[in-house]
Amino acid sequence: MDRSSMSDKTIEMIGVNKWFGPLHVLKDIDLTVARGEHIVLCGPSGSGKSTLIRCINHLEEIQKGAIFVNGTELGPQGNNADHIRRDVGMVFQQFNLFPHLTVLENCMLAQRRVRKTSVAEARDKAMRHLERVHIAEQAAKYPAQLSGGQQQRVAIARALCMDPQVMLFDEPTSALDPEMVKEVLDTMISLADDGITMICVTHEMGFARAVAHRVIFMDRGEIIESAAPEAFFSNPGHERTRAFLGQILNH
Amino acid sequence: MNYTFDFAPVFAAWPTLLEGIMGTLRMSSLSMVFGLGLGIIFMMMRMSGRPGLRTVAVGYIELIRNTPILVQVFFVFFGMPAIGIRLSGEQAAILAMTLNCAAYAAEIVRGGVQSIRPGQIEAGRALGMHTADIYRFIVFRPAIRAVYPALCSQFILLMLNSSLVSSVSAEELTYYAQTLDSQTFRSFEIYLTLGVIYLALSQVLSAVLSLIGRVYFSYPTK
Ligand SMILES: Nc1ncnc2c1ncn2[C@@H]1O[C@H](COP(=O)(O)OP(=O)(O)O)[C@@H](O)[C@H]1O
Numbered sequence: 501m502d503r504s505s506m507s508d509k510t511i512e513m514i515g516v517n518k519w520f521g522p523l524h525v526l527k528d529i530d531l532t533v534a535r536g537e538h539i540v541l542c543g544p545s546g547s548g549k550s551t552l553i554r555c556i557n558h559l560e561e562i563q564k565g566a567i568f569v570n571g572t573e574l575g576p577q578g579n580n581a582d583h584i585r586r587d588v589g590m591v592f593q594q595f596n597l598f599p600h601l602t603v604l605e606n607c608m609l610a611q612r613r614v615r616k617t618s619v620a621e622a623r624d625k626a627m628r629h630l631e632r633v634h635i636a637e638q639a640a641k642y643p644a645q646l647s648g649g650q651q652q653r654v655a656i657a658r659a660l661c662m663d664p665q666v667m668l669f670d671e672p673t674s675a676l677d678p679e680m681v682k683e684v685l686d687t688m689i690s691l692a693d694d695g696i697t698m699i700c701v702t703h704e705m706g707f708a709r710a711v712a713h714r715v716i717f718m719d720r721g722e723i724i725e726s727a728a729p730e731a732f733f734s735n736p737g738h739e740r741t742r743a744f745l746g747q748i749l750n751h
Numbered sequence: 752m753n754y755t756f757d758f759a760p761v762f763a764a765w766p767t768l769l770e771g772i773m774g775t776l777r778m779s780s781l782s783m784v785f786g787l788g789l790g791i792i793f794m795m796m797r798m799s800g801r802p803g804l805r806t807v808a809v810g811y812i813e814l815i816r817n818t819p820i821l822v823q824v825f826f827v828f829f830g831m832p833a834i835g836i837r838l839s840g841e842q843a844a845i846l847a848m849t850l851n852c853a854a855y856a857a858e859i860v861r862g863g864v865q866s867i868r869p870g871q872i873e874a875g876r877a878l879g880m881h882t883a884d885i886y887r888f889i890v891f892r893p894a895i896r897a898v899y900p901a902l903c904s905q906f907i908l909l910m911l912n913s914s915l916v917s918s919v920s921a922e923e924l925t926y927y928a929q930t931l932d933s934q935t936f937r938s939f940e941i942y943l944t945l946g947v948i949y950l951a952l953s954q955v956l957s958a959v960l961s962l963i964g965r966v967y968f969s970y971p972t973k
């Protein structure tokens with residue numbers, strides 16, 4: 501099936517189902533993400549948010565349904581996974597920087613190995629993105645020498661160095677001390693302003709209000725509600741959404 | 752006790768002993784390098800998804816770790832000619848010690864690889880890197896770092912065990928000491944000196960390994 505003509509759809513998930521053994525973690529997920537769209541995904545712990553975004557770059561296999569990224573179908577066994585991972589960047593809750601490499605080397609490794617970029621070019625691009633996340637002066641340091649917020653900004657720069665068309669964020673601020681949340685959110689907001697497509701799992705509702713085009717609420721493996729932030733917060737359509745919002749907004 | 756100690760013949764033979772030291776260092780360092788390389792291959796087989804490869808690796812590792820190294824040396828030197836593989840003493844020594852070292856290194860390095868958080872590998876995959884590159888550039892150094900002290904102990908043990916290959920006439924330190932003994936009959940002095948030399952070699956090897964560790968396998972951690 502040729503979907504390259506439908507260029508307004510960056511990601512398309514159709515009837516996606518996933519099980520971990522007997523546990524049905526994604527149930528008939530249908531989700532289309534337009535180019536440049538910013539989606540915030542929220543829901544209780546264990547509802548399948550991480551699993552959903554991890555299916556998009558095939559860190560998890562799906563058992564049923566189809567996923568297209570930029571018109572390329574990701575087969576259930578991971579056909580085209582390499583191709584798709586070039587277009588999709590990911591930022592993890594635990595940063596996952598490579599501890600034995602400097603900040604600069606973290607940003608150069610995949611450029612060198614995957615894109616076969618020359619050293620000079622890889623370094624240039626790495627420095628550009630490190631400047632963009634305001635951390636260029638730490639380029640020679642090792643991850644353990646940085647604060648959590650700095651590490652997460654490096655992780656964002658590392659992903660950007662691969663020129664992704666989509667960025668996936670899995671609770672990027674959940675592991676941070678409160679005083680570092682803002683610097684990471686500010687970085688993400690500036691990315692959003694630059695028009696990159698993003699799906700962000702987060703409970704930072706201020707961020708959702710600021711950049712999301714759509715907020716999606718998941719519970720027990722299902723998409724319960726999907727709405728623009730204004731409507732989502734002021735007038736949620738489902739009881740479960742209301743209960744969830746009550747919980748996270750009240751503390 | 753009317754034995755008079757006389758170290759003079761031992762010290763007079765220092766060029767021979769030096770040659771022995773070189774032999775010991777040559778054979779054991781080659782075996783360490785080859786053994787680590789082969790060990791990593793067995794470790795990958797042991798951890799692979801293919802049951803066939805896993806069984807071969809586990810069988811090999813168990814076989815080596817549950818038989819005496821001297822038997823392994825004898826098998827390579829005296830046994831293999833029967834199937835047409837005829838090696839010099841030194842070649843047999845290096846091969847046997849490599850095979851021995853590989854089994855221990857495989858298990859040690861496996862421990863290191865298992866200590867790597869899955870998030871590291873996922874980060875590599877998310878960046879589009881291939882499995883081989885992920886192991887080479889992301890997993891290898893932190894994994895070795897995690898088990899470096901154990902690996903060094905194994906290497907030192909290998910160097911000490913290399914005295915056994917004197918029994919197949921590999922020309923290393925113990926071999927020369929035995930020759931000297933049969934010429935001078937100064938057994939006490941010779942084997943005391945030999946012990947001191949091995950002790951010194953262990954210290955030197957340990958220092959060299961920790962230098963390598965500091966240069967290649969260290970980086971700041973919290
Ligand atoms: N690798 C795994 N093996 C088995 N179960 C898993 C695995 N990863 C996640 N799960 C389960 O799948 C469900 C969804 O997990 P997850 O996607 O991480 O939820 P969320 O990110 O919304 O907290 C949970 O019940 C979790 O325990």
Ligand SMILES: [Mg+2]
Pocket residue numbers: 549550551670671
């Ligand atoms: Mg999660």
